[in-house]
Amino acid sequence: MDYVVGDGHNEFLQSSSGLAAIIRIFGVTKEGHSVCCFVHGFEPYFYANCPSGMGPDDIFRLHQILEGKMKETNNNYKAPKCIRRIELVQKRSIMYYQQETSQPFLKIVVALPTMVASCRGILDRGIQIDGLGIKSFMTYESNINFSLRFMIDCNIVGGNWIEVPRGKYNKISRSLSNCQLEFYCLFSDLISHAPEGEFSTMAPYRILSFDIECAGRKGHFPDPSHDPVIQIANVVTLLGEGQPFVRNVMTLKSCSSIADVDVMSFDTEKEVLLTWRDLVREVDPDIIIGYNICKFDMPYLIERADVLGIAEFPMLGRIRNSRVSIKDTTFSSRQHGTRESKEVTMEGRVQFDLLQAIQRDYKLSSYSLNSVSAHFLNEQKEDVHHSIISDLHNGNSETRKRLAVYCLKDAYLPQRLLDKLMFIYNYVEMARVTGVPLSFLLSRGQSIKVMSQLLRKAKQKNLILPNVKQAGSEQGTFEGATVLEARTGFYEKPIATLDFASLYPSIMMAYNLCYSTLVNPEDARKLNLPPECVNKTPTGETFVRSNLQKGILPEILEELLAARRRAKADLKEAKDPLERAVLDGRQLALKISANSVYGFTGATVGQLPCLEISSSVTSYGRQMIEHTKRLVEDKFTVLGGYEHNAEVIYGDTDSVMVQFGVSSVDAAMKLGREAADYISSTFINPIKLEFEKVYYPYLLISKKRYAGLYWTNPQKFDKMETKGIETVRRDNCLLVKNMVTECLNKILIERDIPAAVQYVKNTISDLLRNRMDLSLLVITKALTKTRDSYKVKAAHVELAERMRKRDAATAPNVGDRVAYVIVKAETNAKAYERSEDPIFVLENNNPIDHKYYLENQISKPLMRIFEPILKNANKELFQGSHMMSKNNCTPNIGIAKLFGKQLSCIGCKTPISNSDHTLCSQCKGREAELYCKSIANVAELEELFGRVWTQCQECQGSLLQDVLCTSRDCPIFYRRKKVQKDMEQAKQELDRWNF
DNA sequence: ACTCTCTAACGC
């Protein structure tokens, strides 16, 4: 949905004069026909407070003055009127509890949506009214996107089915769009169908997934002013169908045919681009997807066409003769600083970038398409270096076919991810629940979703939302949740966990916390409320109880949670996989929405912050967790008739971990249920403490860091759960993650501590003997800002800078995660001087700093795990023969340089004179034995290399072609490179026998 | 050798 400014249609609006906003709704019918609907008659407006005693004459004068001021700022606006009218309406502000149900407000209706902001500015600054002096007006709902305003007022949500009744729409005399159906109508004739029953089905969206390849130059990131677009691959799918119905690729220069793919080759880039434009118009997709299309492919195509002077290319939207525009946007937030990016808007089509979606919804250690596909689809793709892409393009039709297959895979994988992760179902359900359009979910933040729900609910209650001026950040912050002191240790008795269900939403409901129930301290005396009608929160705020007036935040929350219970119940019944997808997406959206209401009220830089609410919520929460701890420890005692004294060993925000002292899981569960029921009864509705699970055994390392076996039934544990420790953190290398995971397995599941110790010793020995796969040593960290904005030097930041100097095209950018290893250097060199790109290390054979990995990566996490379990853990793990390193395996580069190409004895590795070639005097006589060993060594490595190579060929989908992949994310890649190096070395050694 | 600050990532 969007809007344009045009002539209002006179058939509908006799009174309309001049320009007006026309809403355009794009969509698809049940039968799959694309639709463009021009909606007339909806006018932009907002509210302002009405000073008491303001009569019709004053309003007339205000209108005149405003109109005059508006003309000054909108002098290019030709129509006679900017302010259409000012109405006196009865409304109430959502802020603060008030006894009056309503009071007069001014509803100011303007001609165009952009005039809302300029008119608000005039009223904010204040205007001169005869006899009254300069008056400033508080405005209400003056910062709402016009399309969203329309949706709210017409009860339309994102992903909605809309009906336009027979006779209420008219054909357009001159076609304006490329849609199959187009018409115009009046906004009040639209019928919005709530997404229930037959209208909860998904529309049959047409989805285009594409990927482009460019011929970049070495050392440069592809630049549309130099580098041509050489291939574009496309896959088109109908939502809900398993297989795409279009697969094609457009190539510059000839390309051999590919099975089941329509290959189109052209002599000029212009033909490639225009053929793609024609495809987009012919397929007419509702949704365009791809990987990083918003920041790369889409702007690249538009800019490239501009450089080539192809003016007809950017007509990709659903409006006839309208060009797609490219906008420079700056995105700034306190957390992320200012980031510049390009934005391409395409009329009538939603762009859904899988990279953005996955970055929002999943925490991964790498977001490359390769790594994401491996993670979710269990399938790898080749990572071909951009310089090789140019070589393939400049080869022949077979090498270009090679590239086309690669490009097609990059177009198909986003579609596979979209299906696998149910993005359309989950996002459409989120749009339906929160009421915002689908496009907002990727392009906007969390707060717009709460805002949309709040505005809708407020409208039903005749309430309006004020536009509060940004108070600035000095308003500061407020106290959050309590984290109970952690009694660290290894617990070999079951630990029961009690949790408050949806704690913050329940608190807001139970205590009726809302903008509209908060008592303004200035009004308290005047209101004179009896104590049984109010609650005083632990922070000292007063809110009226629901018997006096129900808050709308609690009402929104009740509806969200009730709807979630319904969705979960329906999900249990549902059999059809598509229906299940819809319902599961819905219950998830409802849960997320309920939880973000609290965050919205506490967002000091948000649209309607109210710290009285958020700080009250957390203060009740703190009180409740303390109360729970006290109650458990007071009631479950030997004195109270129980076998043991219960101890709360830990708790965070809404949970307490209790050791009841019993030794069976079953007994702990029974006590857990009893405690939950007993404590719940001491709270008011709907606050409920639930027994959730038992941990047994349980290793508590510190606050927010623990591991344990998770039991929900007394027969068998469900899983091992780890929180906060290295296994779940993304900033540790795989070696550390694997070691910690393996040790926890041995300790918690197998209950075999000596085996865990032996495992650690073996692994350390492997590390020190250089038998560790490089992929296990790669550390990744996010590059969150530009280098200059870092106040201290950090390993990943400095490496990113060095990589940028080497090759700007492949260097990490802000927002990317940087992969690095730590290499040996001079003593006392800082870690940031020793970080290096793993691929660079492979190619240049840099020595790994094993000591760093041992002392700075492995030792502390392991000590934290073993210390509660093992006395003398440090001695047991880090002393003994396994700590001996074999330095001769990795000759120090510095020494090698000093001695030149000094040969060493094949048998014992002692240096020998170059005239001896093979063996030292000591080993002379073992020629036969050692020669055989050399041959065997080469043979073994060749076989190993062959196996790894085949694995990579399988991954790239062809056993007949060279492997080109250089993926930093793929363990096989590192192994292949390492084996290749070892093999070459072994061959050189073998050659020395043949002099 | 110690503390303080910055940065990143997590739990809830």
Added chain:
DNA sequence: GCGTGCGTTAGAGAGT
């Protein structure tokens, strides 16, 4: 015009 919240741990650089 846009941006949910706070609490905690831990590594590493920087300063004392």
